[in-house]
Amino acid sequence: MRDLLKRKLLFVIGKGGTGKTSVSQALALAYSRQRLRTLWVCFEDPTLGPGQLDRISPYLHHLNCEASLAFEEYIGLKIGIAPIARFFLRNPVIRYLSKAAPGLHELVLLGKVWHERLNYDRVVIDMPATGHGVAMLQSTANFARLFKGGPIHRDAEAMLATFQDPAETGCLVVSLPEEMPLRESTELGELLHSMFPACPPAFLLNRRFPQLEAGAIERDPSKWSTPIAQDLVDYARKRSILEEHNLRLWNGIDYSVLPFVTPGSRSEVTDALSHFLAPAIAELDLRG
Amino acid sequence: MTQIAPSTIDEILSSRRIIITCGTGGVGKTTLSAALAVRAAQSGRKAVVITIDPAKRLATSLGLSTLGDAPTDLTHLLGAVPGTLAAIMPDTRETFETFIRSISPTPTVAERVIKNPIYEIFAKEFSGANEYMALQRLLALDRTGQFDCIILDTPPSRDTLAFLDAPELLSQFFEERFIKWFILPANQVMAVGVRKALGVLENLTGAGFVTHLFDFAQSLFETRLRFAADLKAVTALLESSASSFVLVTGTSPESAREIGDFARSVAEHKFRFDGVIINRTLGLLDAGTPSTPGENAALRLLVALQTREKEAIGILKGALGKAPYFMAPELARDVHSIHDLIQVAQSV
Numbered sequence: 318m319r320d321l322l323k324r325k326l327l328f329v330i331g332k333g334g335t336g337k338t339s340v341s342q343a344l345a346l347a348y349s350r351q352r353l354r355t356l357w358v359c360f361e362d363p364t365l366g367p368g369q370l371d372r373i374s375p376y377l378h379h380l381n382c383e384a385s386l387a388f389e390e391y392i393g394l395k396i397g398i399a400p401i402a403r404f405f406l407r408n409p410v411i412r413y414l415s416k417a418a419p420g421l422h423e424l425v426l427l428g429k430v431w432h433e434r435l436n437y438d439r440v441v442i443d444m445p446a447t448g449h450g451v452a453m454l455q456s457t458a459n460f461a462r463l464f465k466g467g468p469i470h471r472d473a474e475a476m477l478a479t480f481q482d483p484a485e486t487g488c489l490v491v492s493l494p495e496e497m498p499l500r501e502s503t504e505l506g507e508l509l510h511s512m513f514p515a516c517p518p519a520f521l522l523n524r525r526f527p528q529l530e531a532g533a534i535e536r537d538p539s540k541w542s543t544p545i546a547q548d549l550v551d552y553a554r555k556r557s558i559l560e561e562h563n564l565r566l567w568n569g570i571d572y573s574v575l576p577f578v579t580p581g582s583r584s585e586v587t588d589a590l591s592h593f594l595a596p597a598i599a600e601l602d603l604r605g
Numbered sequence: 606m607t608q609i610a611p612s613t614i615d616e617i618l619s620s621r622r623i624i625i626t627c628g629t630g631g632v633g634k635t636t637l638s639a640a641l642a643v644r645a646a647q648s649g650r651k652a653v654v655i656t657i658d659p660a661k662r663l664a665t666s667l668g669l670s671t672l673g674d675a676p677t678d679l680t681h682l683l684g685a686v687p688g689t690l691a692a693i694m695p696d697t698r699e700t701f702e703t704f705i706r707s708i709s710p711t712p713t714v715a716e717r718v719i720k721n722p723i724y725e726i727f728a729k730e731f732s733g734a735n736e737y738m739a740l741q742r743l744l745a746l747d748r749t750g751q752f753d754c755i756i757l758d759t760p761p762s763r764d765t766l767a768f769l770d771a772p773e774l775l776s777q778f779f780e781e782r783f784i785k786w787f788i789l790p791a792n793q794v795m796a797v798g799v800r801k802a803l804g805v806l807e808n809l810t811g812a813g814f815v816t817h818l819f820d821f822a823q824s825l826f827e828t829r830l831r832f833a834a835d836l837k838a839v840t841a842l843l844e845s846s847a848s849s850f851v852l853v854t855g856t857s858p859e860s861a862r863e864i865g866d867f868a869r870s871v872a873e874h875k876f877r878f879d880g881v882i883i884n885r886t887l888g889l890l891d892a893g894t895p896s897t898p899g900e901n902a903a904l905r906l907l908v909a910l911q912t913r914e915k916e917a918i919g920i921l922k923g924a925l926g927k928a929p930y931f932m933a934p935e936l937a938r939d940v941h942s943i944h945d946l947i948q949v950a951q952s953v
Contacts, residue, residue, distance in 0.1 A: 333629045334855065364862065395809060408802035413777075414818075420726040446629070459726050467811030496939055497660055527906065529899045538938040544945045545952060546937040548893030549911075553903035555937040579906060580913040583859075 331491035343590035349377035628853035638758035736771030
């Protein structure tokens, strides 16, 4: 993961509910505290205005990337002549296509992120959950293949080149110490690696529960008579055993760990995680 | 509404023929859907769960080994129950192609759609296709008349509304008005505008894409009548009082907005919303007695979680309005057997 932190574009990806938003926000915050101009990107968050850009601090901005705005911006850039771009964008068929054409939505969102990398030192992207996140990256490859020549083809190819360049881009797979997320993230890691062979992803285990000493409880969870916990202490003991048991699924994977932070508001959690990540980031001599 | 909405899990299970469970990934929706089907069978219903991509262990504990559209009877696993239990684990990869074939007037039309390069992206990435396929399967299963309680576990999606919006999203592609712009422009002015815009598009995308697009639109045009009939049947089923939606959420305060949005969207679609299952709650557990400093620290963490949950549930209740909510416990481990599933079914 340390190596990953040097890269300009960082995709934070994983199963739903693993804490991608907190982790990506914490990373962005940690970068900005090192005085790196950082853009933290999310896609189409309905609680924020479409395309809304917030200045969180002098070094940290948050963008809510929105596909239809990104599409208009892209077409404007490509066509160059404003009246033609307007005519094109107003045409009902084009409006329809920009909304409904499969994959285009994903392509323009990533295109916007790709473009923004020129304006910042770091871009940290809070990707959609596994399936949709992968589809976003695949859409770039599909468009590079589907269009035979023309500017969109060239841009999709250039985006692909950036995304698979380990000097520029990294993927961080976030998981929880639970069985399904661990399994899915292993598969996700393999898929990402096969898509970008030169640029293997890094793994981050989020919300690792405190490990307790082995008590009298059976070490093999499948031998417990019931999945229902008796009380909180019983739950804590079993969870500690279960996480250890689950992590066998990540044997052979090199991963970093974020601890289970005391629950609080989202910003408190992010702050705690950011402080946890800060030493690793500070160590990198990032400004060079 | 003349009918009184059900207010307990058992009332929901006994009054609806179709229960659709929605929720984002990671909330334990699949396990709960199976548990609901178990509970329905225990109360005398002919229950079936359509479970999409279950954890391997859950599938194994249900004795499900093959993907397909045929229900596997699981009643024998429950011992003596008044009802029946079955499960289906559909193969989500094949379905879209099967669907295109089913709505195509001739095999040639189906081939033209499927072989088009645009279809490849369409089938793989179009969010809405998987959801619509699940509805298709639901409709077909309901028509067999074999079951009186069908639980549909919806495919994982990035937000809970995706399922509700899927039919409309998909129908955009079959919208006659749109396809006509491509193949028979309604009037000359429009035709000129469209031609110019497509010229610009061709410059951007390179040769070939627009041709493929025309061909894709043309072949879809031939399937539109059957698609429309199909959509109508699916919509009618969802709108009927036999069907309802249940939302599964986590225990964080962020779920409040999700609940509000979901309830609103269900109402806009003229569907029924039967309530929320707040899953993985620690709120049902007492503290217990820690015996080491480590356990004590872990307990403090869990008590803090419980307190936060309690506050969150207060907020969630506000978002619910009149709809009921139910609590399902956080489990110490996954479900390993039908015995485990029965316990989960009873714990809700």
